[in-house]
Amino acid sequence: MNPSVGGELLRAPLFHTPRNPFRDSSALESYQDGGLLIREGRVAGCGDYGILRDANPEVPTVDLRDGFLLPGFIDTHIHFPQLRVLGGLGRSLLDWLEHCALPEEARMADHSHACRIARGFVHALASHGTTTALVFGAHFAPATAALFEAGEAAGLRIAAGQVLSDRLLRPELHQTPEQAYRESSLLIHRFHGRFHGRGRSMYAVTPRFALSTSEAMLEVAQTLLREHDGLLLQTHLNENRQEIAEVARLFPWASDYLAVYERFGLSGTNAVMAHDVHPSDSELDRLASSGTAIAHCPSSNAALGSGLFPLKRHINRGVRCALGTDVGGGTGFGMLKEGLQAYLLQRIAPDGMLLDAGHLLYLATLAGAEALGLSNEIGDFRAGKSADFVYLRPPADSPLAAVLEREQSPERVLAAIFTLAGAESVREVRVEGSVVHRSVAREER
Numbered sequence: 001m002n003p004s005v006g007g008e009l010l011r012a013p014l015f016h017t018p019r020n021p022f023r024d025s026s027a028l029e030s031y032q033d034g035g036l037l038i039r040e041g042r043v044a045g046c047g048d049y050g051i052l053r054d055a056n057p058e059v060p061t062v063d064l065r066d067g068f069l070l071p072g073f074i075d076t077h078i079h080f081p082q083l084r085v086l087g088g089l090g091r092s093l094l095d096w097l098e099h100c101a102l103p104e105e106a107r108m109a110d111h112s113h114a115c116r117i118a119r120g121f122v123h124a125l126a127s128h129g130t131t132t133a134l135v136f137g138a139h140f141a142p143a144t145a146a147l148f149e150a151g152e153a154a155g156l157r158i159a160a161g162q163v164l165s166d167r168l169l170r171p172e173l174h175q176t177p178e179q180a181y182r183e184s185s186l187l188i189h190r191f192h193g194r195f196h197g198r199g200r201s202m203y204a205v206t207p208r209f210a211l212s213t214s215e216a217m218l219e220v221a222q223t224l225l226r227e228h229d230g231l232l233l234q235t236h237l238n239e240n241r242q243e244i245a246e247v248a249r250l251f252p253w254a255s256d257y258l259a260v261y262e263r264f265g266l267s268g269t270n271a272v273m274a275h276d277v278h279p280s281d282s283e284l285d286r287l288a289s290s291g292t293a294i295a296h297c298p299s300s301n302a303a304l305g306s307g308l309f310p311l312k313r314h315i316n317r318g319v320r321c322a323l324g325t326d327v328g329g330g331t332g333f334g335m336l337k338e339g340l341q342a343y344l345l346q347r348i349a350p351d352g353m354l355l356d357a358g359h360l361l362y363l364a365t366l367a368g369a370e371a372l373g374l375s376n377e378i379g380d381f382r383a384g385k386s387a388d389f390v391y392l393r394p395p396a397d398s399p400l401a402a403v404l405e406r407e408q409s410p411e412r413v414l415a416a417i418f419t420l421a422g423a424e425s426v427r428e429v430r431v432e433g434s435v436v437h438r439s440v441a442r443e444e445r
């Protein structure tokens with residue numbers, strides 16, 4: 001499966017959501033005997049294999065019919081320094097930050113440690129089929145640079161930024177606003193929108209959350225966004241009731257949590273805010289009208305006891321939502337697992353939405369591309385997009401393989417993949433047609 005100049009035609013059952021299934025009930029497209037035609041790293045065609053083969057007889061076929069092709073997963077909320085605190089169950093947000101996350105984040109001051117964690121983090125993304133991620137970097141500029149470098153070396157699309165905070169965490173994690181401005185500016189010049197080898201980087205201005213950022217620090221975030229074109233903004237919003245009460249105390253002039261960010265121009269179509277478990281109707285309306293996207297992180301919401309995400313209220317009011325794993329408050333890197341968690345929690349939420357496999361695929365792929373402003377480039381298999389995809393093939397003796405032995409509808413096959421597939425089923429992952437991960441098991445066949 002090496003990309004050739006003349007192109008290649010991958011033959012496999014394939015699924016993608018070129019439209020939004022919350023608006024269009026036919027958004028999920030699938031081909032049981034599918035073909036994905038790739039030329040020079042781009043999707044040149046997607047559809048029925050026979051039709052594509054007849055139209056392109058000169059292009060060699062790669063037979064992958066023992067597995068499935070999906071667009072590469074897009075994780076819209078994840079913390080690079082928290083790789084090693086996964087599994088810290090039993091605490092709620094502020095307690096978990098103090099005792100689990102922040103001591104580990106302080107270790108990022110050690111550059112060799114940061115480089116090692118960055119390599120492990122990027123490998124974990126790729127090995128779970130994630131081709132693009134919006135990542136909270138470290139509070140330290142060199143560690144954040146290490147993340148970008150690891151992502152570029154691996155060939156993944158990484159949008160990230162140095163995490164900005166100047167109060168209420170631990171002293172070693174705080175910067176002054178001047179230092180934050182200086183260091184962030186250097187990182188933007190070094191990494192934003194530049195191509196390094198096979199890698200692709202975008203810079204995301206990253207105030208940690210209103211709790212840990214003074215007004216002067218939020219002004220720095222605003223200034224950085226004004227001074228550079230095409231930056232993203234990422235932060236946290238309305239995750240936990242205790243956090244929300246604390247934000248109200250710190251910003252007495254603000255009518256609600258979102259108003260703090262709005263005061264500094266931080267909402268908008270380039271902004272992705274994680275969680276929003278406890279929004280007011282007014283906040284939802286303002287998120288929708290400004291085009292701000294929410295990164296929904298169901299595993300994290302459950303693990304930290306933050307609450308049940310009101311997905312229906314977001315969708316009905318027109319708020320853009322995508323999916324994030326929130327490592328390490330969440331439970332791992334798998335976007336399929338995260339999709340399943342979204343489904344499970346919506347099943348038991350008081351006003352939950354019944355999600356089908358098409359919704360889950362959309363949330364894990366195109367919705368993320370839309371949140372990051374990259375929907376012209378990635379997220380589905382429409383012709384002209386980058387050939388970012390994951391090839392899944394369950395181990396022969398796995399429950400998923402047993403389920404798939406039966407003749408089933410495409411929707412049921414995709415639902416079984418979300419329910420049962422993990423990293424063990426991820427055989428090959430590509431970004432713009434180039435391999436970024438290949439499992440050893442596939443070579444051994």
Ligand SMILES: [Zn+2]
Binds near residue numbers: 077078079236326329
């Ligand atoms: Zn987070």
